[in-house]
Amino acid sequence: MDRGEILSLYKWATANCFRCAKTNTNATLLAEITPPAGDRYEVRVCERCVLELEQERRRYAERTGRKCAPGRLGRREP
Known part of the structure; x- marks a missing residue:
């Protein structure tokens, strides 16, 4: 999945990071x-x-043998 596809999975508003x-x-x-x-x-x-957080999640999933789907930051994993 490319950068634009990952970002499209989230809702955006103007705010501070x-x-x-x-x-x-x-x-x-x-x-x-x-x-x-x-x-x-x-x-x-x-x-x-x-x-950056999505990349960290992906690397962690690879190390631990878990599945990882982008777009789930802030959501509880099952």
């Missing part, structure tokens, strides 16, 4: 955090970080 701190960029929702105070925070990552 939690991982690299890039501001006002295309970012996708990775997680939501609700601390005890009750405020809700979104953890978003930019396109570059999504591609």
